[in-house]
Amino acid sequence: MKIIVFANQKGGTGKTTTVVNVGDALSRMGKKVLIVDLDPQGHAAVSLNLDTEPCVANWLMYPIFNANPITPEIMNQWIRPTRRENLFLLPGNQMTAKTQRLLTIEEKPINYIKDQLSAVRRLGFDYLLFDTPPSTGGLQEMASWAADLVVIVSSLDYLSADGVSGFVDMLKVLQTEKQWHGKLAGVLPTFYDEQTRTTREQMANLRTAFPDQVFTPIHRATLLREASAEGLTIFEKDLKSRSAFEYEDLARRLSKLE
Amino acid sequence: MPGRNAFSNNNATVAHDLVVAQKRKQTRNWEKSNPARRYLIPVDVRDEVAALAEALMENVDPLACVLFDYAETCHTRGTLKFKPRLNPKGRKHTLAWEEADTEPIQLQSRRHRSVKRTDTPFRSLKGQTAAYRLGAERHVRLRVIAEAYNLPLADILSAFFRHSIQAFRDGKLKIRREPVVMQMQVRGWSE
Numbered sequence: 001m002k003i004i005v006f007a008n009q010k011g012g013t014g015k016t017t018t019v020v021n022v023g024d025a026l027s028r029m030g031k032k033v034l035i036v037d038l039d040p041q042g043h044a045a046v047s048l049n050l051d052t053e054p055c056v057a058n059w060l061m062y063p064i065f066n067a068n069p070i071t072p073e074i075m076n077q078w079i080r081p082t083r084r085e086n087l088f089l090l091p092g093n094q095m096t097a098k099t100q101r102l103l104t105i106e107e108k109p110i111n112y113i114k115d116q117l118s119a120v121r122r123l124g125f126d127y128l129l130f131d132t133p134p135s136t137g138g139l140q141e142m143a144s145w146a147a148d149l150v151v152i153v154s155s156l157d158y159l160s161a162d163g164v165s166g167f168v169d170m171l172k173v174l175q176t177e178k179q180w181h182g183k184l185a186g187v188l189p190t191f192y193d194e195q196t197r198t199t200r201e202q203m204a205n206l207r208t209a210f211p212d213q214v215f216t217p218i219h220r221a222t223l224l225r226e227a228s229a230e231g232l233t234i235f236e237k238d239l240k241s242r243s244a245f246e247y248e249d250l251a252r253r254l255s256k257l258e
Numbered sequence: 259m260p261g262r263n264a265f266s267n268n269n270a271t272v273a274h275d276l277v278v279a280q281k282r283k284q285t286r287n288w289e290k291s292n293p294a295r296r297y298l299i300p301v302d303v304r305d306e307v308a309a310l311a312e313a314l315m316e317n318v319d320p321l322a323c324v325l326f327d328y329a330e331t332c333h334t335r336g337t338l339k340f341k342p343r344l345n346p347k348g349r350k351h352t353l354a355w356e357e358a359d360t361e362p363i364q365l366q367s368r369r370h371r372s373v374k375r376t377d378t379p380f381r382s383l384k385g386q387t388a389a390y391r392l393g394a395e396r397h398v399r400l401r402v403i404a405e406a407y408n409l410p411l412a413d414i415l416s417a418f419f420r421h422s423i424q425a426f427r428d429g430k431l432k433i434r435r436e437p438v439v440m441q442m443q444v445r446g447w448s449e
Contacts, residue, residue, distance in 0.1 A: 025315075028315045029315060029435070030434075030435025149279050158261055158262050158264055161263075161264035161265065162264040164264065165264045165265055168273065168276065171276055172275065172276055175276060175277065182277075183277045183278055183279040184273055184276050184277065184278045184279065185278075185279045186278075186279070198261055201261050202261070205263045205264065205265055206265075208265070209265035209273075210273050212278070213273055213278055248315065256281050256282050257279040257280070257281060257282065258279065258280065258281075258282045
């Protein structure tokens with residue numbers, strides 16, 4: 001099971017949209033995919049036309065209140081089918097934020113989330129995609145530590161780029177001080193609009209800072225916003241659109257990385 | 259005036275001392291030993307195969323293999339039968355002689371006529387062929403079937419594709435993806 005985290009310290013960069021569409025693209029390639037929504041807003045569920053539920057909170061709090069480890073059967077009661085073949089979701093809601101505070105109070109170690117994934121590993125998923133909250137430390141840090149690959153999602157503006165810089169610093173700390181064995185898959189520019197000078201400048205800055213780690217950008221598209229509003233993935237909304245092509249290409253590239 | 263650069267404080271590239279993922283190296287041994295072969299199949303069949311591959315978000319070659327395997331199974335089972343007949347477009351005449359007793363025929367001397375080259379229909383195969391990587395074994399099986407019916411390979415392949423695509427449309431054929439075990443490794447032992 002390959003674990004991929006999509007993260008940025010800044011919000012509104014397109015993390016959830018990316019996770020949902022990459023997840024659907026991978027599932028359409030025949031891979032069994034589980035999306036874990038660590039964002040307390042629970043928008044991954046909303047984007048897939050499902051209800052937000054405290055499933056992530058239940059999963060992460062289970063070991064605190066129970067002596068027995070989580071079994072695949074217990075895990076299965078929190079995993080929701082998305083009515084799409086091969087695509088499953090572990091939904092979250094505001095309870096996820098409370099769980100994060102509880103984990104901080106309990107002083108849970110950096111490997112806490114990775115340890116809780118042992119039951120998920122036995123469910124036969126090919127990919128586990130983490131949608132992370134826009135913050136520093138806590139769940140985002142634990143999820144990154146559990147990941148094989150990290151994708152930093154950055155909209156092309158200064159504040160988002162600043163978030164990328166901060167997140168990379170955090171990854172370096174994980175690598176040097178906490179024996180993180182994951183890898184940086186790359187930076188994914190989103191909301192790309194080649195007609196705007198600022199966008200072009202930020203794109204150039206990203207390419208200079210990450211010479212070989214910048215993915216092909218995802219263009220700003222009304223279709224993507226419409227798809228989220230309708231609870232559809234871009235492949236259900238318009239299979240032939242540029243956005244669908246871009247996300248399919250991203251999914252293929254991610255599947256080839258190791 | 260240029261905007262601020264969030265990465266300007268870094269002397270080297272930002273991901274300089276970070277482990278980055280690399281593209282998985284592929285040996286392409288199978289592709290080397292199973293080259294794509296070009297078959298002269300009708301354009302509509304080629305386009306239908308390509309359209310189905312696009313709809314399934316799959317490459318053409320694995321889909322062609324699946325369509326071939328299904329039709330071959332049907333052929334072995336007897337549900338797909340071929341009825342070879344003469345192709346009227348491909349019929350040829352040859353010259354023969356026999357003795358006769360008729361009036362002598364006066365032949366006119368041949369006059370030179372310029373021939374406009376543009377009138378000559380240029381028969382190009384460009385765009386009428388399609389290359390599929392079916393694998394060496396399938397190609398041999400295809401040849402055996404074609405030889406049994408004394409038909410060109412491409413005719414059999416076209417018929418196979420047509421049959422399988424029709425079966426897919428009728429809901430008789432379901433194309434599914436299956437995990438492929440690329441490599442096994444020893445993870446433990448027991449007595």
